[in-house]
Amino acid sequence: MMEKALPSEALYFYYGNEKISFTLNAGSSLTDKIRITVKPCGSVAVSAPLQAGNDAVLSAIKKRARWIYRQQQSFLAQNSAIAPRLYISGESHFYLGKRYLLKVVETADERQGVKLLRGRLQVSVRQKDSEKVQALLNEWYKTRAKEVFAMRLETLLVQTFWINQAPPIRLQTMQTQWGNCSPQGRLTLNPNLIKAPRECIDYVILHELCHLAEHNHSPRFYRLMAQVLPGWQSVKHRLDNMAAQILASH
Structure with missing residues (x-):
């Protein structure tokens, strides 16, 4: 379920009870495709052609909601596995x-x-x-x-x-x-x-x-x-x- 009207710089949806924020860049695609990217930091970016309507963007996000969530969890696990810096010799x-x-x-x-x-x-x-x-x-x-x-x-x-x-x-x-x-x-x-x-x-x-x-x-x-x-x-x-x-x- 979308909580804000498109377009906006800060949007979010729910996958189960998990709230997932994303940014939307309209007109950022060279093709007619809606692109969804999950970055290693966990942030989600959606790129859509100018002619894409809100319904099409929301539909694309909902179809890939499970994948988005799993990608975020995967990056979270990778990041947590990286040992925190102690700033001692040998690091x-x-x-x-x-x-x-x-x-x-x-x-x-x-x-x-x-x-x-x-x-x-x-x-x-x-x-x-x-x-x-x-x-x-x-x-x-x-x-x-x-x-x-x-x-x-x-x-x-x-x-x-x-x-x-x-x-x-x-x-x-x-x-x-x-x-x-x-x-x-x-x-x-x-x-x-x-x-x-x-x-x-x-x-x-x-x-x-x-x-x-x-x-x-x-x-x-x-x-x-x-x-x-x-x-x-x-x-x-x-x-x-x-x-x-x-x-x-x-």
Whole structure:
């Protein structure tokens, strides 16, 4: 049973007693099909052509309600199986798509901070404390994210003929998004994206740059994506599959 009228940014339905929320993007399909996607984080996105009516969208969701629920439960089980971070030596943490062993060094001489040394993420602290290690590591990730995102944006602008100057970048930790853009042209990127491979970073930046030309997920938007990043679907799939592991190291 639908609780709100379509279209809306936040909708939900019930599978048994389970309330399942989803977002609807009208006009985001290149075909006449209604597409339903369950992301590794558990969120549900429905894409429908503009000509699809509310009844058709609701019918498609109801037909796949069981599959949606099972997908969510499967991702939930996978995510819960990932051990929580303790921020102690021996753990592995992602950076640019690669795993690095964490080494926590207690020192009274060195400045507290993080260094990437010989395949390890070395965190120097006055006293071993997981919260301090986490704070230093998060700050290092944000610093690297600012530098890498800015460099990748400058490189990728060559491919985006519709942009005259580099848009400003803002970092914001988000639970279900890698990035978004404002109507004013500012890009907001999730600093955790720095843990993903460079091609995935490029995909997210290009995705948002395409939104500067076409704000909705329209056929024109996807034509631009295919032009600037052929085969972007496989890159998106790779990022989606890594999401749980990447965010678990947050």
